[in-house]
Amino acid sequence: MKHLSLMKLSAFLDKELNLSEFPGDESVNGLQVEGKGSVSKIGVAVDACDYVFHKAAARGLDLLIVHHGLIWGGIRSVHGVMKKRIKTLLDADISLYACHLPLDWHPIYGNNSRLLKVLSIRRMGEFGEYHGKRIGYWGKLAGDLSLEQFAVRVESALTTRATVIGFGRKVRNIGIVSGGGWSAIYDAEKLGIDTLLVGEPSHSAFTLAEEMQVNLVFAGHYATETLGVRAVGDMLQRKFGLRTEFIDHPSGL
Numbered sequence: 108m109k110h111l112s113l114m115k116l117s118a119f120l121d122k123e124l125n126l127s128e129f130p131g132d133e134s135v136n137g138l139q140v141e142g143k144g145s146v147s148k149i150g151v152a153v154d155a156c157d158y159v160f161h162k163a164a165a166r167g168l169d170l171l172i173v174h175h176g177l178i179w180g181g182i183r184s185v186h187g188v189m190k191k192r193i194k195t196l197l198d199a200d201i202s203l204y205a206c207h208l209p210l211d212w213h214p215i216y217g218n219n220s221r222l223l224k225v226l227s228i229r230r231m232g233e234f235g236e237y238h239g240k241r242i243g244y245w246g247k248l249a250g251d252l253s254l255e256q257f258a259v260r261v262e263s264a265l266t267t268r269a270t271v272i273g274f275g276r277k278v279r280n281i282g283i284v285s286g287g288g289w290s291a292i293y294d295a296e297k298l299g300i301d302t303l304l305v306g307e308p309s310h311s312a313f314t315l316a317e318e319m320q321v322n323l324v325f326a327g328h329y330a331t332e333t334l335g336v337r338a339v340g341d342m343l344q345r346k347f348g349l350r351t352e353f354i355d356h357p358s359g360l
């Protein structure tokens with residue numbers, strides 16, 4: 108079985124995922140918890156939580172790579188849920204690596220670029236500013252679709268149930284921001300985007316979308332954020348021959 112030093116792998120990921128592009132991310136991106144020094148089996152998952160940590164321990168994994176890590180802004184205390192989570196990792200000697208906004212934006216491995224690909228949308232440009240950087244993409248379909256047809260495509264590609272709100276426009280120019288990215292609607296209007304696809308449903312987006320005449324597709328926070336970590340896992344398997352597996356823990360939200 109192939110092995111790689113944790114520190115080398117972590118430094119490689121920092122660079123490959125362009126962590127330095129997002130100094131303002133609240134997530135502490137990079138290695139958050141240090142486990143064993145040598146890595147051969149890697150798990151990727153959306154959320155750092157006890158369910159995922161226990162699965163990783165049961166499968167004998169050395170490192171977990173997640174989109175939503177444990178440490179946001181810094182450590183203020185380690186008790187309750189946080190104590191339990193960290194203890195599970197340390198007891199099993201599993202390292203935790205987190206990559207938040209860089210993994211929404213990344214042009215190769217990022218959630219938004221992967222969403223374009225699985226939905227057969229041709230990439231036109233970045234959009235959707237968040238913490239000083241555009242993390243989404245917008246693109247074009249090969250031809251017009253009705254909103255219902257587009258929703259079917261989204262649901263089957265992402266294995267999700269989408270919440271769809273339409274204002275009569277056909278779907279052709281689509282803006283995508285994974286997770287809770289609805290505030291990108293202002294940029295969508297400026298660019299003449301007819302349909303905004305984001306993860307988490309937002310009541311606040313409704314009247315804006317109504318007045319801007321922008322269709323809304325809420326495909327689920329979880330469902331829009333599995334592609335990035337999976338892409339990173341596939342890359343590590345290809346490049347280093349490390350065994351990687353996806354730990355699925357959908358919230359349905």
Ligand SMILES: [Zn+2]
Pocket residue numbers: 175285286287328332
């Ligand atoms: Zn998210």
